[in-house]
Structure formats: C-alpha cells, structure tokens
Amino acid sequence: MKMNEELWLVVAIAAVWAVLAAVYAFVPSLGMPGYVRVWGGGAVLFLVLAWVLAAVGRKAHRG
C-alpha cells in the first residue's frame, strides 16, 4: 500500500468522526454536547495526522 492509500484511510476516519460530531451538534433531541466535543476533537486530530502523513511523504519524496 502506498502513501496515498494510507493517507486516505486516515482521512476516511476523520470524515466519519466529523459527520458523527455534526449529527450530535445539529440534532438537538440527542442532547449530547460531549459527543460533539469528543468526536469533533477526534476528527480534528485525525485530520492533523493525515496532514503529518502527507508532509512526511512530501519530505521523503524530495529527499
């Protein structure tokens, strides 16, 4: 598996977490603001990790 495929797996994780955070944020009847914080925080974290993977890939490619 090449870099891009690993990158997209991490992006897919971030996307699912972001969607769930949005569901909890925009469906008031669920009434779970903690889920928004945790799933939203997780989505941001995995986006950061995806960026790290991309940056490392670029650096290795240049090297």
Added chain:
Amino acid sequence: MDTISTNVTPVGAPSRLTARVTALPTPDKALLKLLFGAALLALVLGLAGGFVTALARARALSLFPDDAYRILTLHGVSVFFYWLYLIQAALLLVLAAAENGRGLALRPLAWLGAALMLAGFGFSEWVSTTGTPLLYDGSPELAADDPRSVGFFALGYLLLSGGLVASAASGIATVLQPRLRGEADAFTSIGFALFAWAGFLVVSAIAATNAFLPGVLWALGAGPFPADHGTEWHILFHNLHYLPLMATVLVWYVLTEHLTGVTSIHGARMSKIVFAAYLVFVPPTSLYHMFLEPNLSEGVRVVGSLLSLFVSVPTLAAFAIIVSSLEASARARGATGLFGWMRGLPWDNPAMANMGWAVVNMMVGITFAFVLIQEKLAPMLSDTFFVPGYFHFFAVGVLTQTFLAALMVILPALGGGTLWRPTVLRRMPVLVTVGLLVFGAAGIAAGFMGVPRRVFDVSYGGMAPAAWPVLMALVGVGATVFAVAISVTVYGVVRSLLSRCAPVAVEAPVVDWRAGARGVGAAPAWTGPASVAALVAAMYVFTIVAFQLIQSLPIIAIGGGHGH
C-alpha cells in the same frame, strides 16, 4: 486452486522483534522497564482488590460497606485504568521503537508521559485509599459533600490522560522515522496500526478530559457541579471498549509473526483496512450506550440497534485474518485435520498458550456482550451481576492474558534474562479460563435472576431467592481459581523483569511446517470463517435464552442510566 507465495520465516531465523528490542538504547530500555514495572504493580494491586471483592460478594468475607466500596474502587481504578493504560503506553512505545529499529523519537516527551502517568497512578491510588470511595467511574454524585475527593480523583485521571498524549506523540514520531530517513515509502501493517492506535489513545485522553475536567473545576470552585458526569463517562467508556481490543489484536499480529513466522496471507493492505475500521466504527456504534435513557426515541433505538451490530466487526475480521493465515500456512506444509493443523503451533511457549486461550475467552465474551447490548435487554441487565460476569472474560481472559503474553516475549529481550519456568506458565491460561467459566457462568446466571452488581449484601433480610447465595459462592470459587492462576503468571513475568541474568540469544520458535510445501491456498482454510459463523449462532441462541429467562421472571426493570 491457485496458490500464493508463503509467508513463513525460515526455521532458525532470528526474531526481528526480539533482536530489535535487545538492541534498543539504554535510556529507552530504562523507560520501558519503568513503565512495565508500574503496569505490573497496578495489576497486582487490582488483582488483590478484585480477589477480596469476590470473596466479599461470596460472603466468605464480611466487610463494612465503606471498606467494601473502597476495595472495589481500588480494584477498578488499578486494573481498568492503570494496568490497561500503562501497559498500552509501554507496548506502544516498545513496538514503535522496534518498528523504527533505532529506539524512540522525542525521548524526553516519552519520559514526560511516563512521569505524568505515574503521578496520576499515585494520585488515584492515594485518593481511592483515603477519600470517599467513588468507584472507578469517579461519579461526583457519590461525594457531593466532598469536593476534595472528587477533585483529586479526577486529577489522577487527567494526569494519566496527559501522559497518554505525550506517549502517543512519541510513538507517532517514532513510527514515522523510517520514512523520514527514506528507508520506507509506506508503513508496514504493524506500523500503520501503531500510528492509528496512538491517535486513538489521544482521542481517549480527550474523552477523559471531557469527563473529568469539570470535577476538578468544581472542586476548585471554578465551575458548577458536574451533573452530566454520567453521560460524559459513557463517551469515555465507549472509547475504552475499543482501545484495549485494538491493542490486543495488534499484539496478536505481532506475536503470531514472532511465534510462528507467519504473516498475513491477505496482505498488508487488508490488515491496514481492518485497523482503520476500528476507528471508523467507534463513533457510529456509540448510540447503544443511550439505550439506558428512558426517554430515548424509538427511531434512535432502531438506528442504535442496527449500528451496534458493527461493534465486533474489526475484531472478528482481524481474528479471521490471523487464523486463516496460520491455517493456510500449516496446510500448505502438510498439516491435516479439521482442527489438527493447530497441533503444529508452539503451544509449549507460554506466550502462545496465553494468546490461544485469549481467543477462546474472546469468543465467549463477545457472545454475551451482544446479549447485553440488545435494546430490550440492556435496561434489564446493565445494573445486574451479568455485567461483571461477562466482562471479566474480556478484562482478564482476553486483554490481561494477551498483554502478559507480550511481556513474556519482550521482557527477556529487554535484558531481563530468561522467562521464569515456562512449563509452569504455559499451564496457567487453562486454569484462568476454567476459573473464568465458573465465575462467568454463575455471574451471568445471577444477572439473569436479578442479582445486582455493586451491592455486597444481597440477602435482603432473607427475602432473596435461595439460588442467589449459591451463585455468588460459585462466583467466589471461580474468581479464586483465575486470580491464583493469573498471580502465578504475573509472578513469573515479574521474575523475568527483575532477573539480573545476562540476556540470552533468542531464536524465533518457528513452527515446524516445512514438510510437503504445496503453496498457501492449495488447501482451503475454513477454521476462521467457521468460528465466526459459530459465534453468530451462539449469539442468537443466548439472546433467545436471555429473552425467555427474563420473560419468565415476575419483574419489570427500567434502566437508570448506570455506567456499565
């Protein structure tokens, strides 16, 4: 039938894992020994607390209520948090360092993480011993008049969380090193799993902060009483269902390669997808924790029920990959018989025995986990002894035995000499499983009959059903058996850690599957898929049994939002 290339290390080849662990820099070895030692101390404290708790539930010991809850708190805090998370941090770091081949990156951050986690360990044990016993979920409602206990208890978990973040950052930086050096253009399957697992550790630290920071702020007079603690705890607890299981499966991957020389026949891509699936399935499956809310809408219940079916998909997929890879490799080398191919596995090695019996415990535990999360059964069972009855299959049978198996391989390579009495240690997993089966069968039956959890005197002035004390006595018997067997294993591992013998050269105990090489895939390998099918059938059977048993009881229960 087409065949594919085999993935078995040649007999006599040195183990990549142990060779790399042995070659780690001295500061890394010192850090890892510290973390492994602290994790084992937490396990010993938790074992002692759990053993006393089980004896008290069996009425073999009589404790004052405060003492009983204090011991139950120490048991839960020590095992569920500090054993499981110290050992995960240590395993993440050692496996990442082995993957890198040159030790840890961001070493000061790894040491900072260890210091924070050990400080948290000290705080949590101290306040659990001297303060109001809050049980392992640290519910502020139990100490509304004692903010000091709530604050220090929450601070302990926050320090643990901070330490996990620092350790995870070091782990991530470490697995990226081979790519930064230009030695690799992609992760190995283990490298990717470590990368994802480290991210998951950070998310769990976010969830812990979300749950416990309000308690600290309230204790400092800087925030309102954390009335929503139960809900926030559920979010953390949901993450904590998956995190150690992901670690367990990762350790199975590593140990399978180390003990048998077999890697996945399905390729690294499939393994990476399975490890990513753990993280993909975490948020959507969280809805089932809300089944205990009496006002939950019917639509959310239906969606939650459907999504809960995905809970075990990654674990079962990883299990099927490992088993089918082993079976196909064995059959390619002449192994025969429906289960006869397993005879070639290195069962004399205690690590293999621990891992094998951990799989058996996982199958039993998953079966009853699915019974518990049924939308109609969750409210009736979540506050009963059904919960400790089934989850000890996971906590002890799967997680603890797997992590101890990893220690049996890693500690001698760290320079601790040879493993203490392997012939004794390899027999312990059977005893652990027998004890768990007695404990689990009695506990689950007691749960079906309504025996409450976290209540030490269930005699109710002689009004309780006659079967209750009998079942709780069996719980005590089972707990004694598995506690003694785990204690022997822990003793052996600690002896290996403390041994001052010179390290011995370790060769990978590769299985003897050389004869009659036909190529992997020439003979079908059905054990993995067949086991999953049998598991699904068992889930159906026990769910039907649970419904019938509960409908036969003259009670109706509505859950109160308890944290199971």
